[in-house]
Amino acid sequence: MAPWIYQGRTLACRVLRPSVLFPKTGHQYHRRLGTIVAKPVVSNSSDSLSFSYESGNQNMKRTSLPNFWLRDNCRCRSCVHQDTMQRNFNTFDIPKDVRPLKVETQHSGVQIRWSDNAHESFYTWEFLESYLKADRPQLEPVELEYFGADGSQYSTAWPPSVQNQDILSDETKAVGRLTDLISKFGFAFITGVPIESGEATEKLLEKIAFIRHTHYGGFYDFIPNLAMADTAYTNIALAAHTDTTYFSDPAGLQAFHLLSHSDPNAKDGTATLGGQSLLVDGFYAASLLKEEDPKAFQVLSQVRLPWHASGNEGITISPDKLYPVLEVDDRMGKMHRVRWNNDDRGVVPFDGGFSPTEWYDAARKWNSILRRNSVEYWFQLTPGSLLVFNNWRVLHGRSAFTGVRRMCGGYINRDDFISRWRNTNYHREEILRRIIG
Secondary structure, eight states: OOOEEEEOOSSSOEEEESOOOOSSSSSSOOOTTTTTOOOEEEESSSSEEEEOOOOTTOSSOOEEHHHHHHHHHHHHHTTTTTTTOBBBOOGGGGGGTOEEEEEOOSSSSEEEEEEETOOOOEEEEHHHHHHOOOSOOOOOOOOOOOOBBOOOOOOOSSSSSSHHHEEEHHHHHHHHHHEEEHHHEEEEEEEEESSSSSHHHHHHHHHOOOOOBTTTBBSSEEESSTTSSSSSSSSSSSEOOOSSSTTTOOOOOEEEEEEEEEEETTSSSSSBBOOEEEEEEEEHHHHHHEEEEHHHHHHHHHHOOEEEEEEEEOOOBBBBSOOSSSSEOOTTTTTEEEEOOGGGGGGOSSSSSSSSHHHHHHHHHHHHHHHHHHTTTEOOOOOOOOOEETTTTEEEEEOOOSSSEEEEEEEHHHHHHHHHHHHHHHHHHHHHHHOOO
């Protein structure tokens, strides 16, 4: 894992920058392990291939790679289907004691003839050195910027947005920018969206990825009522929360587009309608919790809770297992996902390593941070502006409103979103190198 340089600010931002960046351009990508210049001496044994550098192996995590592992990871045309990129052979047809018959060091890599039917494989230095240096390739570097009530200190243009016309003119470029903004800030707007119906909004979301279907349906277009048995479909105020906490895989992206809002009983038709929208950067809030109350952060990241959706007759949804409020990536040590909707939370258990009293104390601190003026980002949704946000990171809410609002939008799976982000910001060769190895 490459070292990360931490840059922090007092307000609502933290920027994580990798020490080695890969350009998102059409130019050749720089080698990740550019510090390794001289080619190593390669030798083989009965079970592995060894690599010895003249400058020493002090920067290496290992100095040899197993024969069977190398043979299984041959990427030649006969071993990997070049259209699907799927393995084209049965790994376990390879003899357990497979070994090199011939090893030839070349300028760009190593050519091996195997004892397995004299099969020939070629491995680039980039591939070999990435596994000599580390356990696996790094995922794409993502620069996160926290936001608060006043936006982000690092952004000159706020809020982050792209224009609908740009997407229609150059979909790949504009969707690439949109998904990159969401990856960076947690949300973005698409402006200039038609409001005559929800059709344009639906088509826009489908340019990111497939719209996810749930027990509420797929693309939604609604006015307040309780037919869906959920307070989101009313006009009452909603505290900051994430959606679909009760799914094993909560929705990755969520989108809202206010098509219209009217109240004939309002004094001037608009001034007293209410319904302001609220976003809270859950990763920023979690960083404040960890800094101010490390034990509370530990409690909320370790105590696993039941979550449920039980409002509709015949529907009782709960995740595959209990999940904590704050999920941390064990390998990277960074925030992975926030799962918070106090209304959908079940009973706090007694077997989480901390007592229920300790959990309530931690949750009270968490709740107080979410409600800080400096953390809450309030704004008014307007017809024509489509809001898309990362439901794994950003909590949303609203103030109460009067009259009738027509809202449309939908959910998108997180994996589909990340796939679209990758394929509109990186070359395919680079993507495959990172996700396959």
